């Protein structure tokens with residue numbers, strides 16, 4: 001899948017979100033908990049997640065975990081490597097995968 005370039009990635013720990021601004025002006029907003037569940041490593045089986053809905057106003061209160069020490073780094077042009085509070089960083093969230101999890105139609 002051909003996806004527009006990600007222009008800006010930011011983590012908002014207060015709102016428990018990760019935001020990606022794409023070159024085509026689409027903005028993806030992922031609740032951190034849902035993103036963790038979609039972890040691409042073999043252990044987490046996150047591949048079964050096929051969609052992540054944008055968080056609503058009350059989402060933050062329904063989230064099971066609270067993440068306060070999340071680190072995100074770009075893994076070259078491939079995607080994002082996310083390291084969670086518990087030290088887990090099981091794989092690379094590919095750009096096309098992230099885009100697929102929350103496409104512009106939403």
Ligand SMILES: [Zn+2]
Pocket residue numbers: 039040041042043044045088089090091
């Ligand atoms: Zn994992």
